[in-house]
Amino acid sequence: MKKVAPQEIITNLVNKFGITKEILAGKMGVTTITIFRWQYSKTKPTYAELKLLNQIYRGYKSKKGGKK
Structure with a gap:
C-alpha cells in the first residue's frame, strides 16, 4: 500500500x-x-488520527469510485 501524506489526503x-x-x-x-x-x-x-483520516478517505473514495 502506497503511503500518502496527510496533506495530500486532506487536499x-x-x-x-x-x-x-x-x-x-x-x-x-x-x-x-x-x-x-x-x-x-x-x-x-x-x-x-492518521489512521482515522485514511479510513475517512477510503470511505469517500469507495463511495465516489475515485481512483488514486
Missing part, C-alpha cells in the same frame, strides 16, 4: 470529493485549525 478530500474542512474536523473530532495545520504541514496528526 483530495476537499478538491475531489467536496468535503469541507469543517465536516472533516467534525468527523475527526478535532478543530478546523487542526485540519489546516495538518494540510499545510504546521503539525502532524498522531498515528490514531
